[in-house]
Amino acid sequence: xxxxxxxxxxxxxxxxxxxxxxxxxxxxxxxCAKGDHLKDSGILRGDLLIVDRSKEPKVHDIVVAVSNGSxxxxxxxxxxxxxxxxxxxxxxxxxxx
Numbered sequence: 001x002x003x004x005x006x007x008x009x010x011x012x013x014x015x016x017x018x019x020x021x022x023x024x025x026x027x028x029x030x031x032c033a034k035g036d037h038l039k040d041s042g043i044l045r046g047d048l049l050i051v052d053r054s055k056e057p058k059v060h061d062i063v064v065a066v067s068n069g070s071x072x073x074x075x076x077x078x079x080x081x082x083x084x085x086x087x088x089x090x091x092x093x094x095x096x097x
Contacts, residue, residue, distance in 0.1 A: 021092045027054035029088065031064060031071070038062065038073060047095050049073070051088035062090040 022028045033047040041062065043049070049064070057063050057076045065072050067084040076086070 017094075021050050021094075023091070024052055024054045027088075028052050028091075031073075033073065033093075035073075043073070043090075043093055044095065047093050049090050050092035050094065052091050053088045055089035055091065057086050057089050064088045064090065 018025070029051050031049045031051055033043050033045055033049055036045050043062070051064050055061075059077050061076045062073065063076050063079070063086045065074065065079055065084040065086045067079075067082060071087075072084065073090070079086070
């Protein structure tokens with residue numbers, strides 16, 4: 001069985017990952033997940049996180065925050081009662097197999 005070529009399939013629409021994943025280019029960065037703390041949420045060690053500093057965090061958002069001089073990754077609601085400054089909201093996860 002052979003795969004059909006682009007010509008056989010007809011014209012395909014294309015898009016870049018930037019077009020698909022980035023809403024605000026000037027405020028968007030990538031971080032690499034270092035632990036497995038959020039594995040139940042689908043974020044694994046080594047995943048690339050697309051984060052947006054211009055987004056206003058909501059209670060159930062996963063955020064990047066600074067606590068005691070270190071970056072942390074957690075749900076917004078989990079930061080309640082902790083001394084942490086939210087830096088960005090996670091908007092996408094990229095995993096390479």
